[in-house]
Amino acid sequence: MEVTRRDLFKFTGLAAAGVVGASALAGCAPKTAAETATLADTGSADAGLPAFLQAPEPITDFADTxxxxxxxxxxxxxxxxxxxxxxxxxxxxxxxxxxxxxxxxxxxxxxxxxxxxxxxxxxxxxxxxxxxxxxxxxxxxxxxxxxxxxxxxxxxxxxxxxxxxxxxxxxxxxxxxxxxxxxxxxxxxxxxxxxxxxxxxxxxxxxxxxxxxxxxxxxxxxxxxxxxxxxxxxxxxxxxxxxxxxxxxxxxxxxxxxxxxxxxxxxxxxxxxxxxxxxxxxxxxxxxxxxxxxxxxxxxxxxVHGGGALTRLELPFLNLDIHGERFMNEVLSFAYLNNLMRGYLEEYDFQNPMAAKFFTIMPANWVEIGEQWAAAHPNEVKFGVGNMKIPSEDQFVKGETFAELAANINAYMEAEEWHIDPIDEQTIVASIEAYNELCATGADGKFGKRADYLVPIEQGPFFAVPRGANSxxxxxxxxxxxxxxxxxxxxxxxxxxxxxxxxxxxxxxxxxxxxxxxxxxxxxxxxxxxxxxxxxxxxx
Structure with missing residues (x-):
C-alpha cells in the first residue's frame, strides 16, 4: 500500500497534540472567578477547567517594591x-x-x-x-x-x-x-x-x-x-x-x-x-x-489573513486547492478565506498548516485586468490598498504552458517543504481548461461568480501565486x-x-x-x- 505524506501525519505522535485542545473544550464555557478560586482552593485540577483558569496562590514575598x-x-x-x-x-x-x-x-x-x-x-x-x-x-x-x-x-x-x-x-x-x-x-x-x-x-x-x-x-x-x-x-x-x-x-x-x-x-x-x-x-x-x-x-x-505575494490584493482570478481543483467563488475577501480551509487542514489531522494553502492562477496581463476590476468595483477588488506594493512576478510560479505551470507548482511545493502530497498535474491542467470554457459561457454554474469577473486564463506566460493565510x-x-x-x-x-x-x-x-x-x-x-x-x- 502506498503511504502518502498525509498518512505520515496521521501516524505520528504529533496528532496527540490535538487532544489537549479537545479536552479543554469539553462542554466548557469560561467559569467565573469565584468558580476558579474554589477549584484552586480545593486543589482539584481535574474538574474540566484548563490550567490557565486555575488561580495560583498569591505571591507575598518581593525582592523589591x-x-x-x-x-x-x-x-x-x-x-x-x-x-x-x-x-x-x-x-x-x-x-x-x-x-x-x-x-x-x-x-x-x-x-x-x-x-x-x-x-x-x-x-x-x-x-x-x-x-x-x-x-x-x-x-x-x-x-x-x-x-x-x-x-x-x-x-x-x-x-x-x-x-x-x-x-x-x-x-x-x-x-x-x-x-x-x-x-x-x-x-x-x-x-x-x-x-x-x-x-x-x-x-x-x-x-x-x-x-x-x-x-x-x-x-x-x-x-x-x-x-x-x-x-x-x-x-x-x-x-x-x-x-x-x-x-x-x-x-x-x-x-x-x-x-x-x-x-x-x-x-x-x-x-x-x-x-x-x-x-x-x-x-x-x-x-x-x-x-x-x-x-x-x-x-x-x-x-487570520494575508499569506503569500498577493496579500491585500483581492483579484478574483481562478483559485485551485491542494488537489488542483477549483473550490470557491473567488470574489471573497482574503480575510475570510481561512473559513474554507478547515477540510484541508483536517486531511492532515490539523498538524500541517500548509494544508490551508492554495494557488491563484493568472495570465500574463494580470495587472491590466486587475486595474480594470478595481476601477469598476473598488469595494470588492483591492489593488494596492493602503500603499501596499504590487508584488514582483519573481515571487510567482511560472509556466509557458498549463502543463509546465502544473509541473512547476509541484516543484515549488517540494522546494518550499510544504509536506503536501504532489498534485496530479493533469488535474491542474484540466481545471484551468474547464475554467476557461466556463468563462466563455458567461455564467458560473458552479460557484456563482458574476459574469464580469469571468476572465479566462489565456495570455501566457501563466502564473500560479501561492496563497492562503495559515498563521x-x-x-x-x-x-x-x-x-x-x-x-x-x-x-x-x-x-x-x-x-x-x-x-x-x-x-x-x-x-x-x-x-x-x-x-x-x-x-x-x-x-x-x-x-x-x-x-x-x-x-x-
Whole structure:
C-alpha cells in the first residue's frame, strides 16, 4: 500500500497534540472567578477547567517594591499609547514588558477623520462595524474609537516621524445607509520593520517623556489590596518585584494567540493554524482573570489573513486547492478565506498548516485586468490598498504552458517543504481548461461568480501565486470592560484599579472573523484605547 505524506501525519505522535485542545473544550464555557478560586482552593485540577483558569496562590514575598501612579503591562501600540497619555497628564508611570523590546506587528493604524466626518457619519461608521461584528460589540467602545482615533493616530504618526519612522497616509471615504464617513490610516509597509519600526521610535519618545520601562519582566500576578487591584508583580532578574499603582493598572499585554490552551478554549475554530507571535502568551489576561476579571464569552473573533505575494490584493482570478481543483467563488475577501480551509487542514489531522494553502492562477496581463476590476468595483477588488506594493512576478510560479505551470507548482511545493502530497498535474491542467470554457459561457454554474469577473486564463506566460493565510496574528476577545476600559467582575461591576486596552480587552469585535473592511482597525483601536485610557487613569 502506498503511504502518502498525509498518512505520515496521521501516524505520528504529533496528532496527540490535538487532544489537549479537545479536552479543554469539553462542554466548557469560561467559569467565573469565584468558580476558579474554589477549584484552586480545593486543589482539584481535574474538574474540566484548563490550567490557565486555575488561580495560583498569591505571591507575598518581593525582592523589591516600586511605587508609581500608573503601571502599564505591555509595550505594544496600546501600552505605549497608554504610557504616553498617562505621563503627559502628570502621572508617574512604569511600563513592564515580558520580552526585551517594544514589539508589535502589522502595518496600518486606522482612524475616523473627525475633521471631515460629521455626527451622522460617525454613527454610520459605528453602525457598519456593529453589523460586521455580528452585533456583539459594545457600541460605546466603537464610538470611543470613532471619536478619539484621529487625535490618537495623529499623535502616533507625528511621534514616530520625529524618530525617523515616517508614515505614508492612506485616506478613503465610505458610505453606509446614505451617510459618508472619512477614514485616515498611518501606513508603514514601506519600512523594513513595518509598524514595528514606528513602535520602536514611539517607545524612545515615550521613555524621553519620563516613562520608566522594565523589559524582560513578565507579569506573573496582579497585586490586590482588599478588592482593589493595586499593582503588578513581575518576574525579574532580582526575583519577584512589586510595581505598585496608586491610580490603576492598565493591561496592554495583547491577545492570547501564543497560548495554545487559551486559543483552543476561546477560539476553537483556529485549530490547525500556526502561531505567529509566541510572545503574545495571554499572561496579562490570565492575571486579570485571577484577580476577578471576566473574559468575553466564546467564540472570540479570529484574525487570520494575508499569506503569500498577493496579500491585500483581492483579484478574483481562478483559485485551485491542494488537489488542483477549483473550490470557491473567488470574489471573497482574503480575510475570510481561512473559513474554507478547515477540510484541508483536517486531511492532515490539523498538524500541517500548509494544508490551508492554495494557488491563484493568472495570465500574463494580470495587472491590466486587475486595474480594470478595481476601477469598476473598488469595494470588492483591492489593488494596492493602503500603499501596499504590487508584488514582483519573481515571487510567482511560472509556466509557458498549463502543463509546465502544473509541473512547476509541484516543484515549488517540494522546494518550499510544504509536506503536501504532489498534485496530479493533469488535474491542474484540466481545471484551468474547464475554467476557461466556463468563462466563455458567461455564467458560473458552479460557484456563482458574476459574469464580469469571468476572465479566462489565456495570455501566457501563466502564473500560479501561492496563497492562503495559515498563521494567527491575533485572537480578538479579551477581558470584558466598560466604556472607560475598566475591567468588569463576575456581576458586571467595575474592578477598582484594573483596566484593559487593545487586544487584552474585549467586546470591540464579535463576528467569526476580524473585519478587514476598515483597513488598519486593529492597530488603530489599540492606539486609541490606550491613548484615551492612560489619560483617564492618570486623572483618577
Amino acid at each position: 516600586r511605587e508609581y501612579d500608573v503601571v502599564v503591562v505591555g509595550a505594544g501600540e496600546s501600552g505605549l499609547s497608554a504610557a504616553h497619555s498617562a505621563v503627559a497628564a502628570g502621572a508617574k508611570v512604569a511600563c513592564v514588558q515580558n520580552i526585551g523590546t517594544a514589539q508589535t506587528t502589522g502595518n496600518m493604524g486606522a482612524s475616523v477623520d473627525t475633521t471631515k466626518t460629521d455626527e451622522a457619519g460617525i454613527q454610520a461608521c459605528v453602525a457598519f462595524l456593529m453589523e460586521k461584528n455580528a452585533y456583539r460589540s459594545n457600541r460605546k467602545l466603537l464610538e470611543a474609537w470613532a471619536r478619539n482615533s484621529y487625535e490618537a493616530v495623529t499623535w502616533w504618526a507625528d511621534t514616530a516621524a520625529e524618530g525617523g519612522a515616517e508614515s505614508k497616509p492612506y485616506d478613503s471615504e465610505r458610505e453606509y445607509n446614505g451617510y459618508t464617513y472619512y477614514l485616515h490610516a498611518n501606513t508603514y509597509n514601506h519600512l523594513e520593520g513595518a509598524h514595528n519600526d514606528a513602535a520602536l521610535a514611539v517607545c524612545d519618545a515615550v521613555a524621553a517623556e519620563g516613562v520608566e520601562f522594565f523589559f524582560n519582566s513578565p507579569t506573573v500576578q496582579l497585586y490586590k489590596e482588599g478588592e482593589r487591584v493595586a499593582g503588578v508583580i513581575c518576574e525579574t532578574e532580582e526575583g519577584n518585584v512589586l510595581f505598585k499603582a496608586a491610580k490603576g493598572v492598565i493591561l496592554a499585554s495583547g491577545d492570547c494567540s501564543g497560548n495554545q490552551e487559551m486559543r483552543d478554549y476561546y477560539c476553537p475554530d483556529l485549530r490547525g493554524f500556526k502561531t505567529m507571535s509566541p510572545f503574545r502568551d495571554g499572561m496579562g489576561m490570565m492575571a486579570g482573570i485571577w484577580a476577578g476579571a471576566q473574559m468575553t464569552p466564546v467564540n472570540h473573533s479570529k484574525m 494567527v496574528p491575533a485572537v480578538l476577545g479579551g477581558l470584558t470592560v466598560n466604556e472607560n476600559q475598566q475591567c468588569l467582575g463576575a456581576e458586571g461591576a467595575p474592578i477598582e484599579g484594573l483596566f484593559a486596552v487593545g487586544n487584552a480587552s474585549g467586546q470591540f469585535y464579535g463576528g467569526v472573523d476580524y473585519p478587514m473592511d476598515v483597513e488598519g482597525l486593529s492597530i488603530g483601536r489599540a492606539i486609541t484605547s490606550g491613548y484615551v485610557t492612560g489619560r483617564y487613569v492618570a486623572a483618577l
